[in-house]
Amino acid sequence: MSSIKIELRQEDVNKIREICDSFNNDHQELINILHKCQQHFGYLPAEVQEVVSDCSGIPVAKIYGVVTFYSFFTMTPRGKHPISICMGTACYVRGAEKVLDEFVKELGIKAGETSPDGKFSISSLRCVGACGLAPLVLVGDKTYGRVAPDDVKNIIKEYEEL
Amino acid sequence: MQILVCAGTGCQASLSEELLSQLNSEIEANELENDVQAIRTGCFGFCEQGPIIKIMPDNTFYTQVKPQDATEVIQEHIIKGRRVERLLFTDPETKEKIADSRKMGFYKKQMRIALRNCGFIDPDNIDDAIAKDAYEALGKVVTEMSPEEAIETLKKSGLRGRGGGGFSTGLKWEYAFKNRADQKYVVCNADEGDPGAFMDRSILEGDPHTVLEAMAICGYCIGADKGLIYIRAEYPLAIERLKTAIVQAREYGLLGKSIFGTDFSFDIELKYGAGAFVCGEETALIHSMEGERGEPTVKPPFPAESGFMGRPTNVNNVETFASIPPIYLKGADWFAKIGTNRSTGTKVFALAGKVNNVGLVEVPMGITLRDVIFEIGGGIKNGKKFKAIQTGGPSGGCLTEEHLDTPIEFDTLLAVGSMMGSGGMIVLDEDDCMVEVSKYFLDFTVEESCGKCSPCRIGNKRLHELLEHICKGNAEESDLDRLRNMSTVIKESSLCGLGQTSPNPVLSTLDNFMNEYLAHVIDKKCPAGACKELMNYVISETNCVGCTACARVCPVNAISGERKEPHFIDISVCIKCGACMDKCKFDAISIQ
Numbered sequence: 001m002s003s004i005k006i007e008l009r010q011e012d013v014n015k016i017r018e019i020c021d022s023f024n025n026d027h028q029e030l031i032n033i034l035h036k037c038q039q040h041f042g043y044l045p046a047e048v049q050e051v052v053s054d055c056s057g058i059p060v061a062k063i064y065g066v067v068t069f070y071s072f073f074t075m076t077p078r079g080k081h082p083i084s085i086c087m088g089t090a091c092y093v094r095g096a097e098k099v100l101d102e103f104v105k106e107l108g109i110k111a112g113e114t115s116p117d118g119k120f121s122i123s124s125l126r127c128v129g130a131c132g133l134a135p136l137v138l139v140g141d142k143t144y145g146r147v148a149p150d151d152v153k154n155i156i157k158e159y160e161e162l
Numbered sequence: 163m164q165i166l167v168c169a170g171t172g173c174q175a176s177l178s179e180e181l182l183s184q185l186n187s188e189i190e191a192n193e194l195e196n197d198v199q200a201i202r203t204g205c206f207g208f209c210e211q212g213p214i215i216k217i218m219p220d221n222t223f224y225t226q227v228k229p230q231d232a233t234e235v236i237q238e239h240i241i242k243g244r245r246v247e248r249l250l251f252t253d254p255e256t257k258e259k260i261a262d263s264r265k266m267g268f269y270k271k272q273m274r275i276a277l278r279n280c281g282f283i284d285p286d287n288i289d290d291a292i293a294k295d296a297y298e299a300l301g302k303v304v305t306e307m308s309p310e311e312a313i314e315t316l317k318k319s320g321l322r323g324r325g326g327g328g329f330s331t332g333l334k335w336e337y338a339f340k341n342r343a344d345q346k347y348v349v350c351n352a353d354e355g356d357p358g359a360f361m362d363r364s365i366l367e368g369d370p371h372t373v374l375e376a377m378a379i380c381g382y383c384i385g386a387d388k389g390l391i392y393i394r395a396e397y398p399l400a401i402e403r404l405k406t407a408i409v410q411a412r413e414y415g416l417l418g419k420s421i422f423g424t425d426f427s428f429d430i431e432l433k434y435g436a437g438a439f440v441c442g443e444e445t446a447l448i449h450s451m452e453g454e455r456g457e458p459t460v461k462p463p464f465p466a467e468s469g470f471m472g473r474p475t476n477v478n479n480v481e482t483f484a485s486i487p488p489i490y491l492k493g494a495d496w497f498a499k500i501g502t503n504r505s506t507g508t509k510v511f512a513l514a515g516k517v518n519n520v521g522l523v524e525v526p527m528g529i530t531l532r533d534v535i536f537e538i539g540g541g542i543k544n545g546k547k548f549k550a551i552q553t554g555g556p557s558g559g560c561l562t563e564e565h566l567d568t569p570i571e572f573d574t575l576l577a578v579g580s581m582m583g584s585g586g587m588i589v590l591d592e593d594d595c596m597v598e599v600s601k602y603f604l605d606f607t608v609e610e611s612c613g614k615c616s617p618c619r620i621g622n623k624r625l626h627e628l629l630e631h632i633c634k635g636n637a638e639e640s641d642l643d644r645l646r647n648m649s650t651v652i653k654e655s656s657l658c659g660l661g662q663t664s665p666n667p668v669l670s671t672l673d674n675f676m677n678e679y680l681a682h683v684i685d686k687k688c689p690a691g692a693c694k695e696l697m698n699y700v701i702s703e704t705n706c707v708g709c710t711a712c713a714r715v716c717p718v719n720a721i722s723g724e725r726k727e728p729h730f731i732d733i734s735v736c737i738k739c740g741a742c743m744d745k746c747k748f749d750a751i752s753i754q
Contacts (some may be wrong), residue, residue, distance in 0.1 A: 030453035031436055035395060069455040069612070070436030072395050089358035089552065089588045090514035092602055126439075126606070128396065129360030130172040131514035132209025132521060143175035 008047050015040055016048060020055035027058055030066055034073060043077045071126075079114045079121030081159045083107075086136040088127030095148075096135040100124060102152040103137075120159070163198045163240065164218040168281060170205030170367055171360070171399060177229055178213035184232035185215075198240055204368015206281040207522035208268055211251060216263065216281070223263040224249040254518055254540055268519045271537055273500070275508045276324075276361075276484040277524045280368030285403050288410040291371040297411075299487035300375045300382075301422050309339060309383045316383075316486070318494035320506035325351055325442070325479030326557065326583050326659070328505075328572040331486075337466035338384040338476040346386035347475040348377050349465075350483055351447055352393040352400070355439035356555035357606065359586035361510040362480035364522050366393070366400035369484065370407035374417065374430060376483035379490070381428040384476050389430040392447055396437060404432060439556070439610035442584075443658050444469075444477040446612070457614045458658035479584070481510055501527030505571035515552075515588040516543045525570070532566040535589055546591040550674070554583030556603045556610075557663030559670025560596060579670040581663070595692035596675040597682055601629040603667040611660065618661030621652040625668060632679065634695040635686040642679055646672055694738050697753045701742075703728040705750035712742035712751065 008016075019036045023029035033052060038044050044067050053060040067073045085091075085100045100111060103122050107115055114121040130136055133145025137155065144155060167173075167182045185200040206214045211225035217239060224235065227249055238244045250259040251266060260266050274280075283290040291297075303312050317332030338346060350373060354362040366373060377389040393401055408430055411417040419427045433451045440446045441456040448470050450456035469475025485507060489497045498506045505527040511534065514520050518540035525534060531551055535541070542548050550560040559580035561568070568574055572582050590599065604626040613619045628645050631637040649665030649672075656662045672679060681687050688696040701712070701721075708726040713719075720736040723729030731742070731751075743751040 026453075028451075028453040031450065032434060035434055035436065065455055066453070070438050071609075072435075072437035087357070089555070089586065089602070090520070092357075093515045093588060093590060093594055093599075125396070126355070126437075127357040127360070128171065129354075129363045129512075130175045130209065131358055131360060131512060132172045132212055133175055134514065134520070136175070145175055 006045055006047055008051065012041070012048075013051055016051045017055050020052060025056045027056065030056070030058060030063065031070070034063075034067060038073060043074050045075060045077075076112075077114060077118070077121075078123075080119050081139055081162070082121045082123065084123050084125045084138040085111075086126075086128055086130075086134070086138070087124040088131065088134075090127070090131035091135040094134040096124075098149045099135050099137060099147050099152065102149040103156075106152055106156055120156070165198065165200040165235070165240075166203045166216040166218060166281065167200060168204070168206045168212060168214045169202040169285075170209070170212075170364055172205070172209035173212035173214060174399070176213050180229040181213055181215070181227055181232060184229045185236065188232050188236040192236060192241065194236070194240065198236075201284050202286070203283060204280040204285050205277075205364040205522060206263075207272075207277065207364070207524075208519065209522065210518070210520040221262050221264065223251060223261065223266070225251045267540060268521065268523070268538055271529065271533055272524055273508050273526050274524045275488055275497075275500075276365060276372075276481050276510050277368070277522065278488065279372065280364060283369065285368055285370055286406050288371060288407065288414060291369065292414075295487075295491060296371040297375050297414075297416050299490035300378050300416070303379050303490055304382050304422050304424050304426050309385065312379065312383045312490070313339060315494045316489065319489045319497040320494075320504075321482070321485060321489065321497065322505065322572060323478060324481035324485065324509065324584070326554070326581070328582060331478060331482055334466065334478070335380060335383050335476060337464070338386075338474050341467050341474040343474050345388070345471075345473045346384055347470045347473060348380045348384065348386045348389040349444075349447070349451070349470065349475055349477040350377055350389065350391040351442065351444070351477055351479040352391050352397075353435045353441050353447060354394065354397075354480070354584065355437075355442050355610075356584045356586050358514050358588050359512045359555060359584050361512050361522055361585050363397050363400050365480050365484045365510075366397070367403055370400075370403045371411065372487055373404075373480055373483045374407055374411055376486040377430060378417065378421065378428045379486060380476060380478070380483075382426050384474070386474075386476070387427045387429070389428060390433050390451060390470065391430060392433045392435055392441070392451055394435045394437065401432065401434075408432075438612070439606070440612045440658070440660050443660060446658065447477065448475065455612070457612045458660075460657065481585070502569065502571050504573055509570065509582065509585060511585045511587045513539050513587050513589070516546065516591040516594070517541070517589040518543055527571055528569045530567050530569055531561065534570070534587065535566070539589065542589065542591050546593065548589070549592050549594060550590045550596065550599075552580075552588040552590060552599065552667070553586065554581035554663075554666070555586045556606050557581060557659070557666055558583045558586075559666045560590070560599065560674060561670070562674045579666070579673055581666070593690055593692065595633075595688050595690040596671045596678050597629060597632050597688075598690075598692050600667040600671045601626065601633060604629055604664070607660070607664040611664075615655075615657040615661060617652045617655040618657070618664065621648055621656075622661070622664055624648060625652070625665065629668070632682045633688075633693045635682065635693075637683045639680070639683050642672070642683065691753050697738065698733050699731050699736060699738065699740070699743060699751055700754050701729050701731055702750045702752065705748050707748055707750075709747070711745045711747070715741045715745045717741065 137144045321331045446456040446458040465475040706728040713721040
């Protein structure tokens, strides 16, 4: 599990309880519970999983198994401006890898990592279905289409001041 | 008059929402509210040219419309009745402006059944859908037909599953119908995980009611009162539209208790996926819906016997469901006449990659790949040469020039070493290295393998490593035999569809592009110039004027030379970033 230890505040614990209760602590709803928790915390650290286990009675090992199985769930905090580069086939053949490399070079972090100041994180994702705009980059909810490696600097600049 | 504004994911990403609000404020400013409506619709399919708007009833099709174009569209087209020429689509070959979408190459050979309402109705408005016959088929089935009759109709239509397997939908329903149980389930597989495929998302975003209707029909036929849609969390827009559609259908009594005054009840709930490709496999999908890791289990038992919660469950994908209502309205014979004998009806493809017209196309089965790529797709981008078409995603294969006249059918594609899959079609040109492309797909499989069975977990990893060696020039000819043997073993011994098909990209490229593999392992060259490790940048002595621009931009100081003298690249230092080539104004740097 992640090495970063965090301490949950009482209100966070209450929030998790509230989420679990809203699904009647139903074991079948585990994935939905985790979706809601990730929406709230931005990620699913071990501590959150432990509370979910306490509330729902699902063993924490099983929760960990589910969290690590699905790529949508993450145990590391994402940056304030999460950058996702689409690596679907259509984007890939139109040069998405070069765009990803450029982000890695500019920000000095690898895919899957978050910059030390917590501002940016890079991840690759599989097809958002806007293949007409390939290659595609998402920063938060904003979409950038037909991105060339040369555009990368400017995209980062937009968010540096924010 | 109506202005239809595409609000599919592709067009939204290029600001179609802003365009819509600009159009609305222009309509208001000119007091045209009573005569003109700007309506948000689903995907028109022609994503390459987005954002797209279409003006009805005259069918004028404007492409790449920006929010700031709203004023001109309203002033010129709506008020003065003159077309805005500069926003019309230009035929790339004849350079002619085409106003009517029905005359465009992209649409001419298409036939829309599953996508029939996408781009024509407001997906958030059930009345719009009902005006286009939504729920009429459901009404007919529950009031006029017995479940047996309805299943018989479906069998007669020849409809086969559009999600990849190509199994007869009618037979599948019949199995679920025949298994007796107190509770049964209808599941819609909307976990479209294939990279480069977006047909299911477009249907859900553009015409959610057709899926709800078909699920209800299925419920009536197999004897289920509960439907579940398993949808990816990565599709927020589709989720929103489905939620709205379900609420509206309940309000109209089209979902819920005693539908159409009969004693048939049916309701639908959403279940969210969390990003796992293997969940497209029905048993894995069912485990995921139960809150477990999405790992597949051995069939039998099939879901039709023991599925969700151990009850008989029928799983179909979005496109299959979307094709069903018209079969009941127009008849099984009508559907069976479209397409070919063994593959009836139409199929939606997501055409993408190095092709001029990227987008969603629906064509009758049996059409040739050539028609799809060159007629509908408008040929290869930037005048490059066609090399291959990849169909079926990570489970499919690459087909070449010689397969271009192959009719698109479930069985013919299998026979030539690829598959229909869910309908992704990625066009590749001369710059794509086929070894690299198979490595890309293996990279995907390795990441998405659930790890339950060893052939898939370990075998695919080894395949990927071998391909990596080949791309780096570290492999020998004998490695190609290993590649083939291992692929065969993985195919034969894996537990589920993922492992049983994952070596297909490797096998089909070995069959069709052996020369490229040989060039990598024997000559240590990449003919397409795509594999970084196998290429070198060189400066031509005759073209170089010694401007030093390249030496200054080189991040590792690999370039040396005196001013006004030809420069040289030290290959042992060069990291092949290509910065020098981009910088050179004299075309003196090339890849060898």
